[in-house]
Amino acid sequence: xxxxxxxxxxxxxxxxxHFLNCLTRYGFNITLAANGESALKLAVNGAFSVIxxxxxxxxxxxxxxxxxxxxxVPNAIFLVLGEQLEHYWDxxxxxxxxxxxxxxxxxxxxALAQSLWRALTQRKTLxxxxxxxxxxxGSNSQETINVLLLExxxxxxxxxxxxxxxxxxxxxxxxxxxxxxxxxxDALGHDTFCLILADLNVPDSQGLATLSRILAVxxxxxxxxxxxxxxxxALDVMQLGAQDYLYKSDVTQRTLHRLIRYSIVRxxxxxxxxxxxxxxxxxxxxxxxxxxxxxxxxxxNELFKxxxxxxxxxxxxxxxxxxxxxxxxxxxxxxxxxxxxxxQVSTQWLGRFAHIVCLRDITEHKRLQEQLQHEAQHDVLxxxxxxxxxxxxxxxxxxxxxxxxxxxxxxxxxLDRFKMINDTLGHDAGDALLKQVADKxxxxxxxxxxxxxxxxxxxxxxxxxxxxxxxxxxxAKKILTALEEPFDFADTLHVVTTSIGIALFPKDGLKVxxxxxxADNALYRAKEGGRNLxxxxxxxxxxxxxxxxxxxxxxxxxxxxxxFCLHYQPQFSEDGLVGAxxxxxxxxxxxxxxxxxxxxxxxxxxGLISEVEMWLLxxxxxxxxxxxxxxxxxxxxxxNLSVAxxxxxxxxxxxxxxxxxxxxxxxxLTIEISERSVLKDTLQTSRTLxxxxxxxxxxxxxxxxxxxxxxxxxxxLPSLNTLKLDRSLTLNASGGERDLTILKxxxxxxxxxxxxxxxxxxxxxxxxxxxxxxxxxxFQGYLFAPPLEPIAWRAFFQQWQEAPGHFxxxxxxxxxxxx
Amino acid sequence: xxxxxxLFVAGTSGTSQxxxxxxxxxxxxxxxxxxxxxxxxxxxxxxxxxxxxxxVTPTLIKHMPLPLRKIxxxxxxxxxxxxxxxxxxxxxxxxxxxxxxxER
Numbered sequence: 001x002x003x004x005x006x007x008x009x010x011x012x013x014x015x016x017x018h019f020l021n022c023l024t025r026y027g028f029n030i031t032l033a034a035n036g037e038s039a040l041k042l043a044v045n046g047a048f049s050v051i052x053x054x055x056x057x058x059x060x061x062x063x064x065x066x067x068x069x070x071x072x073v074p075n076a077i078f079l080v081l082g083e084q085l086e087h088y089w090d091x092x093x094x095x096x097x098x099x100x101x102x103x104x105x106x107x108x109x110x111a112l113a114q115s116l117w118r119a120l121t122q123r124k125t126l127x128x129x130x131x132x133x134x135x136x137x138g139s140n141s142q143e144t145i146n147v148l149l150l151e152x153x154x155x156x157x158x159x160x161x162x163x164x165x166x167x168x169x170x171x172x173x174x175x176x177x178x179x180x181x182x183x184x185x186d187a188l189g190h191d192t193f194c195l196i197l198a199d200l201n202v203p204d205s206q207g208l209a210t211l212s213r214i215l216a217v218x219x220x221x222x223x224x225x226x227x228x229x230x231x232x233x234a235l236d237v238m239q240l241g242a243q244d245y246l247y248k249s250d251v252t253q254r255t256l257h258r259l260i261r262y263s264i265v266r267x268x269x270x271x272x273x274x275x276x277x278x279x280x281x282x283x284x285x286x287x288x289x290x291x292x293x294x295x296x297x298x299x300x301n302e303l304f305k306x307x308x309x310x311x312x313x314x315x316x317x318x319x320x321x322x323x324x325x326x327x328x329x330x331x332x333x334x335x336x337x338x339x340x341x342x343x344q345v346s347t348q349w350l351g352r353f354a355h356i357v358c359l360r361d362i363t364e365h366k367r368l369q370e371q372l373q374h375e376a377q378h379d380v381l382x383x384x385x386x387x388x389x390x391x392x393x394x395x396x397x398x399x400x401x402x403x404x405x406x407x408x409x410x411x412x413x414x415l416d417r418f419k420m421i422n423d424t425l426g427h428d429a430g431d432a433l434l435k436q437v438a439d440k441x442x443x444x445x446x447x448x449x450x451x452x453x454x455x456x457x458x459x460x461x462x463x464x465x466x467x468x469x470x471x472x473x474x475x476a477k478k479i480l481t482a483l484e485e486p487f488d489f490a491d492t493l494h495v496v497t498t499s500i501g502i503a504l505f506p507k508d509g510l511k512v513x514x515x516x517x518x519a520d521n522a523l524y525r526a527k528e529g530g531r532n533l534x535x536x537x538x539x540x541x542x543x544x545x546x547x548x549x550x551x552x553x554x555x556x557x558x559x560x561x562x563x564f565c566l567h568y569q570p571q572f573s574e575d576g577l578v579g580a581x582x583x584x585x586x587x588x589x590x591x592x593x594x595x596x597x598x599x600x601x602x603x604x605x606x607g608l609i610s611e612v613e614m615w616l617l618x619x620x621x622x623x624x625x626x627x628x629x630x631x632x633x634x635x636x637x638x639x640n641l642s643v644a645x646x647x648x649x650x651x652x653x654x655x656x657x658x659x660x661x662x663x664x665x666x667x668x669l670t671i672e673i674s675e676r677s678v679l680k681d682t683l684q685t686s687r688t689l690x691x692x693x694x695x696x697x698x699x700x701x702x703x704x705x706x707x708x709x710x711x712x713x714x715x716x717l718p719s720l721n722t723l724k725l726d727r728s729l730t731l732n733a734s735g736g737e738r739d740l741t742i743l744k745x746x747x748x749x750x751x752x753x754x755x756x757x758x759x760x761x762x763x764x765x766x767x768x769x770x771x772x773x774x775x776x777x778x779f780q781g782y783l784f785a786p787p788l789e790p791i792a793w794r795a796f797f798q799q800w801q802e803a804p805g806h807f808x809x810x811x812x813x814x815x816x817x818x819x
Numbered sequence: 820x821x822x823x824x825x826l827f828v829a830g831t832s833g834t835s836q837x838x839x840x841x842x843x844x845x846x847x848x849x850x851x852x853x854x855x856x857x858x859x860x861x862x863x864x865x866x867x868x869x870x871x872x873x874x875v876t877p878t879l880i881k882h883m884p885l886p887l888r889k890i891x892x893x894x895x896x897x898x899x900x901x902x903x904x905x906x907x908x909x910x911x912x913x914x915x916x917x918x919x920x921x922e923r
Contacts, residue, residue, distance in 0.1 A: 320874075321890040323891065326894075329835075
C-alpha cells in the first residue's frame, strides 16, 4: 500500500516533534516545515496528499501561504489545526470552503489519524467523479488523456487536432490517429485509451459494422463523429453502444471537449451497471413473451455451456416462460444434474413486454440439504434408517397394507449380552460389532425390507408384504441363523446371539405405536425365554405382563399394609396329622386372593422377598402359639424360603430369636427350600441348614423331581430331613411300571439317606395307594384337604382331634373348604 | 380440440417427478379428458429435446391449440402455469389471478 505523504507546517518546534511522534505510527510519511517559505519549497518537489497548517502561523501569513500552497499542490487535502477556529465557520471566510477540515487543539492522535483517513477516502471518491466537475479555471493541472482517432479524411483530422490543441483546454489530449479500422484495432491492442473518436466510414469498413467491430474487442468508450446529419443513424449508433454522436459541422473546441468528457463519464457510469450484469455470478436472461432469449449475461452463457444443449450461443434460442420460485435442472455432459433456482420479473425490454430471468446454481445447496435430510433420518454409525425414518416407513407400509390387505411384520432385535461386550471390550469393539450386525442384517433381509437401528443394540426390521405369520417366522429364523455366524472384531471371533420379537399387522396392532410396543413386548419375552430365539407377540402374555407391572407397583403398599396372609395345608402319615405347609396368599384389594405363583416372582424381582419371608416367619410362629393356646398342641409347620431368604447371613439367628421370643421349642418349624437355592451355593446352604438343625429347625427339599435333580448335592447336605416329591412325580404313582420304578428309586434313595418322603399333590385314592405301597412316609394334597385359612383350619383341626385316625379315614376337601 | 402437451423431464429426479405429479393433477382438474400429455425423458431422447431447444428441465410445451407455449418450472404454482399456457377460462380464481398478474 502506498504511504500517504503529509506536510505539516508549524512554527513551534515542540509541536512539530509531537505531531511527528504521534502520527508516524499510523503509517503516514511526515515532512515537517517551520514556515510557509520552506513549506512551499518542499511542496514543489514532493507529492503531498495532505497539507496541514497550524493556526499559529500569523493570520495574514496563513491565508497567503495557504493560497500559494494550494496553487502548487492543487489536489492535496488541506487541514488547519488551531485553538480558535470559530471565525472560519463563517462561510464568507476565504479558507472555510477550501479547507477540508478544521481541527481543534489539543488534538487526540487517534482522532486526528481517523480524520485524515476519512478526508483521504473522500478525495478518492471525488477523483472518480473528477470529470463530472469542471476543472477550476486557471488550474495548471497536468492531466493528459489518450484518445484514439479513427478518421481517414485529412481535413477532418486537422479539424479535430486544431480544436483539441488549444492551450486553454483541460484535460490535455494526447491524440493517436489511425486511418483504417484495422489500424485502429491494432492500436487498441497495444495501447490504453480513454476514448475512441471514430468516423464509421473508413476505407476498410462502413457504418455500424465499424462500431460493432470496435465494441467487440474493447470496452473503451466510443464517440462517433459523422459527416452526415442522419438522426436515424445516430440513434442506431447509440443503441449499439456508442457513448455520443457528433456531426462534424458541429465540431468546436467546446463541443469536442464536452464530447470527450461526457463520453468518458458516461462509459464509467454505464460501466458500473454493466459490471453488475457481466460479473454477476447468477445467470441473467431476458426472454420475450414467447420465451425467446433476447439477452444473456456471461454467467448464463457459462451455465448453459455446461449443459448438453447450450453449446451454441443462447441469444435467439427459446427458453420458455419461467415460473418464479421453482427449480429446474440442466443435464451436464458428465451425467450429473445442475439444479437451478429460477426467478423472473416482468419488464419492458426495448419497448416490448419481456421477462428478466435469474437462474442460480443451487446444486451444492440441494446436495447439502439432501445430506442433512439423510442425516436426520439415518443412524450415523451404521447408516441404517433411524427411528424417525422407520416410523415414517412403517406408517406408509401400514396404509398400503390396509389398502391391499397385506400382512406387515415388525421385528425388534436385540443382541444378547451386548452391554457386556461394550463394558469389557470397549465402545470401539461394540461399535465394530454393531456395524457388522447392520451389514449382516441388510444382506439377510429382502431388498424391500427396511432395517433400522434405534440406538444401542436395538435393531428393527420392517418386512412388508409378508405372506403370513409363518413366513415372518421363517425370516426371523433366517436372521437368527445369519447372526449366529461369528463376528470378527477386537482381533477375535465372537459368537453373538440375538433375540427377536415380532408383531404382525393387522393381527397384533393397527397403528405404528401399538405395533412397536407389541414387538418390544415380544422381544422382552424372547429374552426371558432364554435368548437366541424369536417370539411372536402374545396378547395374553402381554396382558399378564401389564398386570404384573401394576402388581409390582402395588407390592410396596401390600407389605406396608400387611395384605399377605397364610393358608395351611395339612400333611398326613399313616399315623395321622404330622404337619402342615404354610402357604402365602395376597389379599389384593381389587383382584382378591392371589396365589403365590402370581406374586412371589415379582417379590423376587423387586428384591422384597426376604423382607416378606421374615414377616411370614413371625406370623407362622404366632399361629403356632395361638394354636397351642387354643388346642393344647399344634402340628409342625413348614414354611417356604426363597434363594434370597435362605442366603441371608443372619437367617439362623433371626429364626432362633423368633422362636425363642415366642417360647417355641425345637421341632416346631420346618424350612422348605427348592433345588434352585441348593444349587446356587451348596456349601453355604449346607452351613445354613446345619445351623438351623442346631436350633431344632428341620429342612425339606421342595419340588423334588422338577429341576436338574443332580443328586450328588443330597450327599453334601446331611441336614436335609425331608424330601418332598413334586406333584408331577405323584402323578406317576398311578402310572405304569417304569414310572413306579423311578418313584421307588427316589423313595429308596431318600430312605437310605435317612430322609422322610412327603408326596405333594395327592389327589386320588389310587395315587395314595401307589405311594403307600412304595413306602412313602407322608402325603399332602386335595385328597386330604386344600390349603385352609385359619378359621377353616380350626374346624378341620377340631374335627380331627375328636376323631384322630388312620389316614385311610380321609377327610375329603369339601368338608373344610369355606365358601 | 384437445390440448396437446409434451413434458420434458430428466430421469427420475425429484423435480421431474414433482413436475409430472403437479401437471397430471392440474390437467385432470382443469381439462378433464380434453388433453394428451406426453412425457419425454431428455436423457433417453436428446434429439427431441434439441428440436425444442430444451435448455432446462422440466419444460412443458403446449403444441395445440396454437400458439405454441413453452413454460419452465416444476409447475407447483397452478395459476401461473395456467396463465403461461393461456388456460384461464376454466376457473374464476385463475382468471382473477391473471388480472392480478396483469396489474402487477
